[in-house]
Amino acid sequence: MLDYPLLQAMAAVVETGSFERAAQRLCITQSAVSQRIKQLESRLGQPVLLRSSPPQPTALGRRLHNHLRQVQQMEQSIGLGEPQEQLTLRITVNADSLATWLPAALAMPDWPQVRYDISVEDQAVGLRRMKHGEVMACLCASAEPVNGGRAQYLGLLRYRALASPDFLQRYRQPQRPDWLAQAPCLVFNRDDRLQHDYLRQHQAAEPRHTHGCPGSEGFLRCAIEGIGWGLLPELQAREALAAGLLCEVLPDTPVDVPLYWHYWRAESPILAALRNSVVQVAARWLV
Amino acid sequence: MLDYPLLQAMAAVVETGSFERAAQRLCITQSAVSQRIKQLESRLGQPVLLRSSPPQPTALGRRLHNHLRQVQQMEQSIGLGEPQEQLTLRITVNADSLATWLPAALAMPDWPQVRYDISVEDQAVGLRRMKHGEVMACLCASAEPVNGGRAQYLGLLRYRALASPDFLQRYRQPQRPDWLAQAPCLVFNRDDRLQHDYLRQHQAAEPRHTHGCPGSEGFLRCAIEGIGWGLLPELQAREALAAGLLCEVLPDTPVDVPLYWHYWRAESPILAALRNSVVQVAARWLV
Numbered sequence: 338m339l340d341y342p343l344l345q346a347m348a349a350v351v352e353t354g355s356f357e358r359a360a361q362r363l364c365i366t367q368s369a370v371s372q373r374i375k376q377l378e379s380r381l382g383q384p385v386l387l388r389s390s391p392p393q394p395t396a397l398g399r400r401l402h403n404h405l406r407q408v409q410q411m412e413q414s415i416g417l418g419e420p421q422e423q424l425t426l427r428i429t430v431n432a433d434s435l436a437t438w439l440p441a442a443l444a445m446p447d448w449p450q451v452r453y454d455i456s457v458e459d460q461a462v463g464l465r466r467m468k469h470g471e472v473m474a475c476l477c478a479s480a481e482p483v484n485g486g487r488a489q490y491l492g493l494l495r496y497r498a499l500a501s502p503d504f505l506q507r508y509r510q511p512q513r514p515d516w517l518a519q520a521p522c523l524v525f526n527r528d529d530r531l532q533h534d535y536l537r538q539h540q541a542a543e544p545r546h547t548h549g550c551p552g553s554e555g556f557l558r559c560a561i562e563g564i565g566w567g568l569l570p571e572l573q574a575r576e577a578l579a580a581g582l583l584c585e586v587l588p589d590t591p592v593d594v595p596l597y598w599h600y601w602r603a604e605s606p607i608l609a610a611l612r613n614s615v616v617q618v619a620a621r622w623l624v
Numbered sequence: 625m626l627d628y629p630l631l632q633a634m635a636a637v638v639e640t641g642s643f644e645r646a647a648q649r650l651c652i653t654q655s656a657v658s659q660r661i662k663q664l665e666s667r668l669g670q671p672v673l674l675r676s677s678p679p680q681p682t683a684l685g686r687r688l689h690n691h692l693r694q695v696q697q698m699e700q701s702i703g704l705g706e707p708q709e710q711l712t713l714r715i716t717v718n719a720d721s722l723a724t725w726l727p728a729a730l731a732m733p734d735w736p737q738v739r740y741d742i743s744v745e746d747q748a749v750g751l752r753r754m755k756h757g758e759v760m761a762c763l764c765a766s767a768e769p770v771n772g773g774r775a776q777y778l779g780l781l782r783y784r785a786l787a788s789p790d791f792l793q794r795y796r797q798p799q800r801p802d803w804l805a806q807a808p809c810l811v812f813n814r815d816d817r818l819q820h821d822y823l824r825q826h827q828a829a830e831p832r833h834t835h836g837c838p839g840s841e842g843f844l845r846c847a848i849e850g851i852g853w854g855l856l857p858e859l860q861a862r863e864a865l866a867a868g869l870l871c872e873v874l875p876d877t878p879v880d881v882p883l884y885w886h887y888w889r890a891e892s893p894i895l896a897a898l899r900n901s902v903v904q905v906a907a908r909w910l911v
Contacts, residue, residue: 354814358830391814435842444849452808453835453851455842521739527641527678543645548740554841554860555722555742562731564740573841 340380344405346373347385347394351402352425354391377401399471403427407473410605424607427454429463430476432525433494434596436553437572439476442618448607459528467599473608475599476615486601491616492623493593498535499574499583500566507563517586518542523559523567526551531568531592539587568592572622593624627667631692633660634672634681638689639712641678686758690714694760697892711894714741716750717763719812720781721883723840724859726763729905735894746815754886760895762886763902773888778903779910780880785822786861786870787853794850804873805829810846810854813838818855818879826874855879859909880911 349359350370360367378384385398394402406425430439435457445451458466460477467475468483482488500508500520508520522532522544536542548565550556557574560567561582569583571591577583598615600608636646637657647654665671672685681689693712717726722744732738745753747764754762755770769775787795787807795807809819809831823829835852837843844861847854848869856870858878864870885902887895 432839435837435839436845440842440845440849440851443846444851452833453837455837457838546739550722550740550742551744552719552722553839555727558723558727559730562727564727564731
């Protein structure tokens, strides 16, 4: 059995970002925090924290941290947790959901003690973190559950390929079937293949020039500024479309991306409540 | 002297994300791409690419890649570059600038051949990538130039501490001087100390509970949904403030964050043009 006070010392350092603040939170001395972590590491035979500034958990440290939080949630759900204990929900989500409909689902007034620790990851990374037990749930486009997990279908996030009117005037060449491939294309990062897939489908071509813009709001603003064309969630671009700041590059060619909520079979009540909220809000906003 | 065709093979793999597409781009066989990269690695005595899917540059690979791009820009600026060559500008910026004023500065109609490769980093990471020669410019709050670089002051990005009216009604306790520290607080990630500094200044307290929300638009939406309070750029929250969806948690207590553009002394004409555009747009939008 793991020695939980040692794990709590590690968790406090990770969450507060320093040994000093961890000691304050736990009401022990800084050297006691240090000793507990060393003891944990000597028992496990591996480091759990990198002594950087701020200290970072190792892969093992992250797993232990997540495990501790899940145990604490289980304790709470059987009425044994400390009442003032924070319930930290570690979830990994896709950037466009966080920028649009997801926050409405995260608002859970019946659970005021919930704290979120959200990370934004590409699908492959998100599912890997789920497999490694580093997160408690993952929102992504993959339907395939991880071992010991389930995936619940939420709906389709509808994208439209958009650009500014000036941009289209500059680059549209109706006589050239692959004109869009010649125009600068926005991509979120190198793993984002949405634009590539769209071009292959509609113009049998690859984008010749891409801009990497890894921020949802920045992506929208770069499209409005005429820096490139790109696929944007309809939810996010609605106002810019209505105001005529953006138009579809090819008429009525939406791309629908399915979204799934990945969760563990051993789901705590709070995570079940969150999943329920996500499913309800998704039903309202997704296609 | 470096063997540039070998570097170009590596750059093509990094930029296209596969050996196959790199071969297509360079009009050589896939095995020729492979051989060139092996040759480069055997000359340098170190790997330049991790053979993952997609292949990733090592730290050395990133430096070489960036160096290659800078050499190509120099060639262009003396009229010797291939005209269709892409000018990839690798820059690292803070998330809130990318979500607000920066895209207007990135739109440079006189340089249609420019391609951006933007990364969003915390200040410390961004400056480290600048020092290591991995990026050509860095937008952040630090005034201290890196070795061989300069830092130009741009102005102040004004933040306001905001929350939804419901949230304030739930948590505001005028009789308690540290009430805000008891309310859930949004932070971008663990390195984001804006909220901590604000609380220390105004209520001499630390936030007891934080939510980590690493997306600018998501941060705004979480504040509107009443999940937490947090510091948001005034530029970004303007509409939500006007619509009464957000209010200041303490009246008229802005936080002004200085922004600097870090660049290399050996600046290519295109980077000088970008800096000029950034300075002009910043003058319009920053305080």
